Amino acid sequence: MGASSSTDNPAAAAAHEQESLAAASLPLPLLRAVFSSRSSSLPDTLAFPPATFHSPTSPPPDHFHDLLAALGPAIASLFFSPAASPSSSSDWLSFLKGFNACCARARASLPLAHLLRVYAAACAAAGAPCGVRFQPDEDDGKVVGELAPPEIAALLSMCWAMAWSGSAPTPRGADKGEDPVLLPDVSSLVLSALVSAGAVADDAAVWGWEVSAAAGAGKGVTAQEFTSWVISTVPGLGSCLSRYVQDRFRSCQADPVKGRSVSAGNVTSDASDVYLLTRGRAWAISLSVRNALSEKFLSASVIGMDTEDLLYRSSAHGRGLSRFWSCVEGYKGPALILLSAFGGGENVDADQRWGIGVLTEQGFENKDTFYGSSGFLCATYPIFRMLLPSGTEKNIMYCHLHTQLKTYEAKPKPLGLAFGGSIGNERIFIDEDFSKVTVRHHAVDKTYQHGSLIPNQGYLPVVASILDVEVWGLGGQTTKHQQDVYKKREDIFSGQRRKIDLAAFGNWEDSPEKMMMDMVSDPNRNQREER
Structure with missing residues (x-):
């Protein structure tokens, strides 16, 4: 008899299904290497790289660095089993299920619900205020509660930092005394969410609006309203969690000798924001467009446009x-x-x-x-x-x-x-x-x-x-x-059109043009024709 089919072994069938789903996000050899690695636990693998953030316009959100420090343990506790062992096939299956839960493709609201769950868990660990709550027994990822303006700003800043960590990976044990990383201004996004939910009227109230001034206003956005705003305005926000987990898994298998490749462009002086295309606006556009230009704007939000x-x-x-x-x-x-x-x-x-x-x-x-x-x-x-x-x-x-x-x-x-x-x-x-x-x-x-x-x-x-x-x-x-080549060709054509060939002209005194000019200047003058 031939080998038994996968239907005779439900565990093998489930593992095959999860492996096929996970392979669409990351190669299976990479996932097995992360799972089998004993050099660090999953919370350490998913930990945010060491960095210091600051903002040129306003201070970073309260508890922001504590929030980033709690990010890795929060993801590991919510999606990955802490007792993963390379010798257990059931733990490998559990690892795949956790990876697919936060990285596999799903309907638009589910990745955002997972992101809010991670944010709420990180806030609880960091001692930061958080108005959203999630129900662990719910399978549909339902999130309830309300987000105040400072909490929306902290969530958006956290999502940008997660994207920055993938664009500018820091080797483990890097020097923490490097230049601080500039946070983009997310006030226009926060205000957009509040206007969409009706918490702020779309009129004169938006002029001069600041997140810090709205901290005690008591007007927030419910989890459902925030979800609707994200889906309609910045749908790319829901993929921040998936992108972060994949980047952390890739970085733990990368060469640790390689330094940060692009973070040197993000220095303490925000020279890029002298233009209309600030890094905050570039990031907002990257979250809105769903084509190849999204990566271009994401890079601009990290290091500025060239x-x-x-x-x-x-x-x-x-x-x-x-x-x-x-x-x-x-x-x-x-x-x-x-x-x-x-x-x-x-x-x-x-x-x-x-x-x-x-x-x-x-x-x-x-x-x-x-x-x-x-x-x-x-x-x-x-x-x-x-x-x-x-x-x-x-x-x-x-x-x-x-x-x-x-x-x-x-x-x-x-x-x-x-x-x-x-x-x-x-x-x-x-x-x-x-x-x-x-x-x-x-x-x-x-x-x-x-x-x-x-x-x-x-x-x-x-x-x-x-x-x-x-x-x-x-x-x-x-x-x-191609534009430079086009301009050079046009300059050559323009020069040829302006060039006058004097040899092509005869004697001015014998030319019909001079006779016509003389007649126009003095029409009563007698003209003698020499024969």
């Missing part, structure tokens, strides 16, 4: 559509456009700065019609929102400027940049001089999802003064090199 990717900045390159076009022409890759503005009409408070952005997946083209395949609108300050394409229309972007060859137009098309809406009723329109921006209500736009880009926007168009505009290229070095 300044070579800055295609255009109005304060450095000059204002106007012509200056803008000279910097972005020939770039055929995804780009992020950010602008900062203030003031507006009667429905927006004067002297209040706000920021919006557009993420496009293709380069700019000089056309008098809308074009594009996909794009995203986002509000970056003071509230973060990401508006995805609706799929109804394809008026993604519009870029039109006069060329050297001008022709008569009975109804000339507007000169400027636009996103969404239609010609004459654009969702966002930046004029030719880059001095004014017009933002219209979402009712005029069928390209992007509904939602306000400015707090208390109202139904009337908002015309505001532009402070600064930035364009970041996201296509990498290959796309930038």
Whole structure:
């Protein structure tokens, strides 16, 4: 008789199923090496690498470092059996089940529920306040309770630190006297969650709002409201736990001699935040987009964007559509456009700065019609929102400027940049001089999802003064090199067009042009023709 099938051995069938599920996240040899390793226990393997965090705008959340120190033991106690032994197949199965519980793909709400469970357990161990509670007997991961604004800020900061630990692994026993790591500003995300839950009105209350000032306000977000906000606005937050566990497992098998590869870019002076694309905004965008650009923005939130990717900045390159076009022409890759503005009409408070952005997946083209395949609108300050394409229309972007060859137009098309809406009723329109921006209500736009880009926007168009505009290229070095080649070729063609071949011209005194010029200057003068 042949070998017995797996159905005759339920334990083997269960192990095979769990191994197949786990192999989709990490290679099985790596998982077996982690399970069989006797050099450290699972809490030590999952422990957060030693680091000191600080924030240039406000101090880190209370008990933050204690919270990170309790992170590894909390994950190990919730998902992994403490009595794991390499000689026991049942313990190997238990280890796989724990790994799949926090790392395998699941519906959107379950990974977030596991993350909240870990956060609550870490807060209990660190002595930090936590308003959420979880029921260990529930299989659906139901979380109850309420999160206060400082608790949301602590949770978001913890999630960013978990992402940082994977991007900048620290060898065990590293020097703890290194430069502190800068925490990004998460206040716009916290405010977005509060506005979504109705705890803060989306009006004048958002201007000048601070997490520390809202600590004693008594307004929080329930676990259900927080879950709804994460799924709709920052769905990538739920994968922070899975990513952290996988990164810790990889790091314990990596060469301990290798130092931190990218953490040197995160120094005590936050030089990257002099731009509109701060590290906090880059991280918020990375949590919102679900494509290859997410990793690009995650890296930018850790070490800042490479300044070579800055295609255009109005304060450095000059204002106007012509200056803008000279910097972005020939770039055929995804780009992020950010602008900062203030003031507006009667429905927006004067002297209040706000920021919006557009993420496009293709380069700019000089056309008098809308074009594009996909794009995203986002509000970056003071509230973060990401508006995805609706799929109804394809008026993604519009870029039109006069060329050297001008022709008569009975109804000339507007000169400027636009996103969404239609010609004459654009969702966002930046004029030719880059001095004014017009933002219209979402009712005029069928390209992007509904939602306000400015707090208390109202139904009337908002015309505001532009402070600064930035364009970041996201296509990498290959796309930038192609643009450089394109610009060099255009410079050669322009030089050839400006070059005058004097040998091609005859004697000016005998030319018909001189005779015509003389007749125009004195039409009554007699002209004698020599024969």
